[in-house]
Amino acid sequence: MAHLLGADRVSLTLGTRTLLDGVSLGVDEGARIGVVGPNGAGKSTLLRVLTGRQAPDAGRVTRAGSTRVALLDQRDDLTPGRTVLEVVHGGADEHTWASDAGVRAVHAGLLPDVELAADVSTLSGGQRRRVALAALLVRDDEVLVLDEPTNHLDVEGVAWLARHLVERGGRGGALVVVTHDRWFLDAVCTRTWEVHDGVVDPYEGGYAAYVLARAERARAAGVAEEKRQNVLRKELAWLRRGAPARTSKPKFRLDAAAALVADEPPPRDQLELARTATARLGKDVLDLEDVTLVVGGGDESDARPARTLLDGVTWRLGPGDRIGVVGVNGAGKTTLLGLLADRVAPTAGRVKRGKTVVAAELRQDVEDLDALGHLTVVEVVERERRHLVVGGKEVTAAQLVERLGFPRDRARTPVKDLSGGERRRLQLLRLLVGEPNVLLLDEPTNDLDTDTLAALEDLLDGWPGTLVVVSHDRYLLERVCDRQVALLGDGTVRDLPGGVEQYLALREAGAGDAPATGPASLTGGGARGAAGAAATSPGSAAPAAPATPAASGADVRAARKEVQRIERRLARIGELEADLHARMAAQATDHAAVLALDEELRALAAERAELEEAWLEAAEVAG
Template sequence: MPHLLGADRVHLTLGTRTLLDGVSLGVDDGQRIGVVGPNGAGKSTLLRVLAGRQEPDSGRVTRAGGTRVALLDQRDELMTGTVLDAVHGDADAHEWASDARIRTVHAGLLADVALDARLDELSGGQRRRVALAALLVRDDEVLVLDEPTNHLDVEGVAWLASYLVERYARSNGALVVVTHDRWFLDAVCTRTWEVHDGVVDQYDGGYAAYVLARAERAQQAATTEAKRQNLLRKELAWLRRGAPARTSKPKFRIDAATALIADEPPPRDSLALARTATARLGKDVLDLEDVTYTLPDGRVLLDDVTWRLGPGDRYGVVGVNGAGKSTLLRLLTGRAQPTSGRVKRGKTVQVAELRQDVEDLDEVADLRVVEAVEREKSTVVVGGKELTASQLVERLGFTRERARTPVRDLSGGERRRLQLLRLLVAEPNVLLLDEPTNDLDTDTLAAVEDLLDGWPGTLVVVSHDRYLLERVCDRQVALLGDGRLRDLPGGIEEYLERRAAALAGGPGASGVGAAAAAAEAGDAPTVVEASSPPAPSAAEVRAARKEVQRIERRLERIAALESDLHDRMAAQATDHQAVLALDAELRALAAEREELEVAWLEAAETAG
């Protein structure tokens, strides 16, 4: 594949911190690269250096002749002019209105924004989408995106992923993206860069492949890395067993992943947690009974909703922006009162809420991190183990040095982590999380999920992060903007199907069929029966099993061939032409292996 962009021994220091220390890497045509790493490691800095927005202290950034690079920066703020000016500049309407690709971008990002609207009158999320649309309508060879999923809902993220995969499928340029959205990383990216400690480690594949490679490396590490190993294996086990493994294209070696997680138990012991939750909470937890909530302007957010939360229930809440997700949490906490109906709370209920803002930390701004946690409680029991405040702080990614840092000096991601820690040490039995993934890196998100796995209480999570919802919640419900709260037996995929039907105005657009209407008349949220595919015949099962065996034999053969190629490349390292030829063979094998892994998964599902 033609080379488009590269960094050669790039070094960059900001203040006393070395963010890039002799980094060399390249971006080739057709690559879709995801960039991950801890908060503050230098991911955004790396993007700005590659895009030419920031000069390195030493080293150089190279571009193939004529290569254009476009950057969506986290700090981009469009404040003047109209939407049309920002997206299309002085171009005549006929120049872009006849382009199907540009019309697709308009429909995906600007459906609720008028082209003649002034930018200074839009919300922050709308301005962010305008900035993204302004880049997507262009024809730059390399597109560099810094947190593009911020301010996008579940539908928007799914649309963007589909669009980018199609646009950069075959030699149409390259994509480099920083995001904490792990579903997006796995759906879009074919390569992963991990930025840490001044270096950039490179991995083939998306997020799942990256987790596997790290887990394999960690398995060979010293005993001091035991905690890290366990967490990575747990994350990998979820990727292979959970919903993402059934709904997304696998990008990692099936045999290696299966061997690595063979003895890894499920993330949660649901029965044990349910027993503990029942003992702590009793039978009644939180009930919304015939609740209606009307805004001052007369708009009805919730219309005669009944929803019963039991001990140990773990719900994810999705919905269109402005449908009332945060209002639903305020009703559960008692910060808002319904227009009609009532919210019933059990006698032993202790509710804790993680809000989107971090202003509640202002009162402890002068305390150190550990002191701010100890003010709430000095010890807490998680997963049957008693942890001190300092142990809990370390478990969520605060090093000893950062644990002694004043709260006022924390980054946005660190403040978010501290918010959650202060909630957990108070030992609530009902936890409400409003967009908990904001500002958190992928490693911290995995640590948060690990912590929540052993938390025995009722959990409600509002988030646009579908990976998180599928990972920590057992059920999902949706607010579709019509005042109803609907159960989603099919999870996020069902929600996206319902929204697509609603936008198309086809059958099921209202989301209420005969079964749904009957459910709405009772005490439960609307339930729509999920359609099940027909069971395969005996002949199809036998054929699938033979196919599985054939694919496994070929995968073993490919693994041996790849090992041999690596040995030959090492032996001929000084022969540039020979190495290039061997590398081409290696890439061809990798492409064949990826196709076989997809075919194996399909055949294995049929074979049972």
């Protein structure tokens, strides 16, 4: 694998904070690297340094030959007055780009609803993000560096982008991406960089492998942070019990994962939570009865054309229901939450609310905190409540604040000085301390880092109320919700027994473009079951394989020894690869040395592939 981009002992200090402290790393051809870490740790700064947008205080950034590097920033800096076509293709003639199948695929994936002649200043936030992405993806740069590319994308857009980047990686080049979308990290990335405390720690694999390796490192180092360990172990337990596509990535380490989570209880006791929720909420929670909702076209002040978001919908939410909502942009997901929160009135029909319902809604904007800018984080929470019960234990406001990612110094910070991610966390805290029994969350993952998301999910696991979540974060939906429903733009609320995979299959089949065929068209297995079956038996030519004779006791013992031997060698290969990457970064300007080290890396990669194949064969015998 050719070396494309590297950092050699790079350091950078902003104000009083050292974000990068002697960091050395490298990006090789074919690498797809996910960058994670706490808000404010320096992830975006690292990307700007690697792409030459920001000069380091010390050290240097190296590029191989004429390697072209493209950066997608968090902010879509599109110049008003330019059309979409000009932003994406510059002055190129239409026949030049329209004849390229790859460019047409980008148009179909990102710009199907965007008018190419439109001024970019007239586009919505999601459309602007897709235009900025398209402008990057139609080019042929060797290294793509993306900062939060999934922001403003819906579930369908995220899935398309993941597929595109994996296919692009198979043709060469490299990818470095900062994102809090954990499903995206697992679907796309083959390595993970964790940025924290001025350093960058490398991990092999996507998010699932990163969580496992991080838990192992913490255990080996004897880390004393008990509550941080608990959250990591719970997250790992979820990964271990999750979908086959997630847990199959670090196959050769599943036994280690099983040992780490052997005594970890399920993420939540659904029966106990339902019992508690029923006691607090009563039998009736929220019922939509023959509800029709039309938006736009109401009067002269509303220039939008009339659209029917819900058409005669009857939908009942019971105590303890945990429901995720997905759907196309503009289908009315946020409006549906407003309907449940009694913020929006139906055009026809009625919304029936239980007598004991106390609903709280998390909205996408954070401006509601502006009036509290002079107060500290703890003071804002204490104004709502000083003590509350979480998971059967009483905690103070200060303890809850710390649990959701505000260390003591930040807990005493005025609200006006908080970052976007911290303000989002504070919004959630204000909702939770009010002790609602119905939570309505609109894109709760916006601006939150992966650690804070794990802490939030841990908190929601023990929350015994009715939960409705609108999100494009597939990982969050699968983690905290027991059911998913879809708004496909056809005026219905459709149940998804097969989860998000079924929604994507429906969209690919054109659902929402025509009237719904009714719930009978959704089979119990759904798309998820079919996808899982395909994933577990790639390339199989027949539905059933002939039975194999049972292994003898001696064969099993030998296979187990072989598994242990292979795992020791794989661990050693991981250490050798990390050392080689560090040496390549240190000698980035010595072409001959880099080539020699690259040959060693190739040999280790080939050995790893052979060992993993042998591990699978031995593990099958060992049981």
